[in-house]
Amino acid sequence: MSDHTLAPGLAPTAAAAIPIRKVLPWLIFGALLLLLLYFVGAEEGATSLIPGMYVHEFLHDGRHLLGFPCH
Secondary structure, eight states, X not given: OOOOOOXXXXXXXXXXXXXXXXXXXXXXXXXHHHHHHHHHHTOSGGGOSSSSSHHHHHTHHHHHHHTOOOO
């Protein structure tokens, strides 16, 4: 076991809080990314939020490009 000592005045401090205005853009970006991923990957069939095949057909080539099976 080793003994560690700190010089006077260098005591550990509490972590600083991150302001919400710095976090909010990343939260919005993450939410939009998840929404886009849902529409490209899962918007069809039983999980469809929008009735019909309009969203599926609009994003059809993007699904294949990203490797999502759709038919």
